[in-house]
Amino acid sequence: MSISVGEKLVCDPRTLENFNNLLSCAKERLQRDSSRFASGDFWKIFEGEVCKALDKSKDFVGVPDWNIEYIGGHKFPDIVARINKNQALGIEVKTLSTRNDSWKVMGGSIMESTRIPDVSRIHVFCGKQNPFEIKYRSFEDCVEDVAVTHSPRYMLDMNVSRENSLFKRLGKSYDEIRHMKNPFDAFRTYMVDSKMKRNATSDGEDLWWFSPSIDEFSKLDLAEEKFASSLVNNKVKFWNKLSADEKQEIKIEMLIASPSVLEGDYEYACQWLLQRKGVVCPSFRDNFSAGGRTVVNGVNVPQVIGKINEWKADIAKAFNKKELPQQHFEHWKTRVLSIGKFSSAEKDVLRKNCSRYREKDSSIKRKIPGFTRSARAF
Numbered sequence: 100m101s102i103s104v105g106e107k108l109v110c111d112p113r114t115l116e117n118f119n120n121l122l123s124c125a126k127e128r129l130q131r132d133s134s135r136f137a138s139g140d141f142w143k144i145f146e147g148e149v150c151k152a153l154d155k156s157k158d159f160v161g162v163p164d165w166n167i168e169y170i171g172g173h174k175f176p177d178i179v180a181r182i183n184k185n186q187a188l189g190i191e192v193k194t195l196s197t198r199n200d201s202w203k204v205m206g207g208s209i210m211e212s213t214r215i216p217d218v219s220r221i222h223v224f225c226g227k228q229n230p231f232e233i234k235y236r237s238f239e240d241c242v243e244d245v246a247v248t249h250s251p252r253y254m255l256d257m258n259v260s261r262e263n264s265l266f267k268r269l270g271k272s273y274d275e276i277r278h279m280k281n282p283f284d285a286f287r288t289y290m291v292d293s294k295m296k297r298n299a300t301s302d303g304e305d306l307w308w309f310s311p312s313i314d315e316f317s318k319l320d321l322a323e324e325k326f327a328s329s330l331v332n333n334k335v336k337f338w339n340k341l342s343a344d345e346k347q348e349i350k351i352e353m354l355i356a357s358p359s360v361l362e363g364d365y366e367y368a369c370q371w372l373l374q375r376k377g378v379v380c381p382s383f384r385d386n387f388s389a390g391g392r393t394v395v396n397g398v399n400v401p402q403v404i405g406k407i408n409e410w411k412a413d414i415a416k417a418f419n420k421k422e423l424p425q426q427h428f429e430h431w432k433t434r435v436l437s438i439g440k441f442s443s444a445e446k447d448v449l450r451k452n453c454s455r456y457r458e459k460d461s462s463i464k465r466k467i468p469g470f471t472r473s474a475r476a477f
Contacts, residue, residue, distance in 0.1 A: 110188070110219050117162050118188050121180065122222060124156035125149065126233045133231040141228040142194040146171065149192050149224055150178050175207050175214045176221050189221035191238065193255065196228045206238075206253030209245065209282050225257050239273035240264055245286050338380035349376055350386055351413045358434045361403050361441075400445045407449060 110118075129152050136145065147169065154167040166181040176189035193204045204225060207213070221238040234257040242265045243256035253265075266273050269289060276285045338346065349372070354360060356375075357368035365383050372378050380386070393405035407414070418428050436446055 110186075114182065114186075114188075115220070117160060118180065118220070118222070120160040121153060121156055121162060121165075122190070122224065122235050124160050125152035125224075126235065128152040128156060129226070129233060130231070136226070136228055136231050141196055141226070145194050145226050146177055146192045149190065149226075153178065153180065153190065170215065173213050175211060176218065179215060179218060185217065187215070187218045189215065189218040191221055191223050193223055193225040194228070195225065198229055202227070202234060202257035203243070204255050204257075205246065206242065206255045209251045209253060209276075209286060211277055211282070214277075223255060223257070225255075234258075239266055242266060242273070245289070251283070251286055336378050338378055338382075341378065346386075347410075347413065349378065351410055351417050354407075354410070355414065355417060355431060358431065358438070361435060361438050363440075395448050396451060398444055398448050400448055401441075404441070404445055404448055 129148060135148075150167060150169040157163050157165055157167065162182075164182075168179045168181055170177055170179055176191040178190040178192065179187045180190065181187045191206075193206075195202065195204055202225065206223075222235050223238055223241055224233070224235045226233050236257060238255075240261045241255050241257055241259060242253045243259040243263070244254040244265055245251045246254040261267065266276070269276075269285065271285060276282050279285060341349070353368050353372060356371050359365075360368045363384070369380070369383055372380060372383075391402055392399055393402050394400070395405055395408045418431075436449065441449075
């Protein structure tokens with residue numbers, strides 16, 4: 100039998116029982132000699148020690164022929180228990196240094212582009228340093244939610260009940276979602292609805308669904324790890340070296356990804372610009388607020404509202420290029436209109452300008468399928 104990426108792999112009950120016994124035995128071995136984990140860089144040594152404990156436990160649990168492979172690096176999972184050339188099980192190692200009762204830890208990207216293809220089941224093996232304690236569970240059972248860094252990532256909780264796991268709430272199994280052509284789609288509506296319910300206003304978790312194409316999005320899985328490398332290899336560009344068209348496109352995307360720039364808060368936008376686009380901009384503020392105030396439709400407004408008025412066609416095109424449902428634009432609109440520094444008159448200018456644009460540019464509505472569903476008006 101040959102295994103390919105995307106194929107559903109099934110483990111028989113006996114194999115799963117052996118796997119659970121292996122994890123249990125490794126846990127006991129590590130706990131018997133826990134003093135070595137009391138100080139130092141716990142996360143650096145725990146992964147390797149887990150691998151050694153698993154290897155030493157093989158004979159004891161009756162699976163001497165299983166090959167324990169330490170993968171490490173940026174692959175998922177960290178350790179593979181290879182049963183034969185066609186079948187393998189995985190162990191993803193996590194560490195916590197906190198002294199409180201929390202067992203929550205960030206997982207990997209929902210795209211899983213670095214997953215080892217012939218691993219059928221994965222368990223999370225999580226160690227806490229002080230006091231030393233270990234818990235392990237199947238990956239599917241301990242995924243509590245989706246959190247966001249540069250892209251959606253699984254949030255794990257070793258204590259979450261199986262009935263309250265994310266996949267139970269979604270009504271889809273982990274295997275169903277990971278075998279989708281674009282797992283991103285399974286979480287899109289869920290995440291936007293969650294933000295709406297919580298009235299989320301932080302850019303770090305805002306509007307993550309304004310993503311690149313599926314091919315580009317998959318490449319972001321390693322963005323955090325490759326980011327430092329890009330700096331070392333001089334791949335970073337300076338803003339003043341970009342063409343006018345490049346600057347305009349980036350400013351529109353930045354405004355959508357980080358509405359906080361409207362408040363004069365550029366921290367997340369600067370991070371987004373450098374990490375997502377590899378661009379450094381020393382005079383960041385000038386892109387949005389240089390010049391103080393301007394007049395739009397007879398109303399004296401901050402320069403940044405003037406920019407939105409100037410860029411409204413490009414903003415609509417950017418949203419509709421993604422062909423996003425109406426609710427995504429509504430979420431962005433709500434975020435923008437919730438900004439406290441704008442007066443009611445200034446917010447009215449935002450609404451009216453976009454409404455007028457919708458009536459004026461009917462050609463774009465015909466050309467861009469998402470227009471009537473997404474960026475129609477404030």
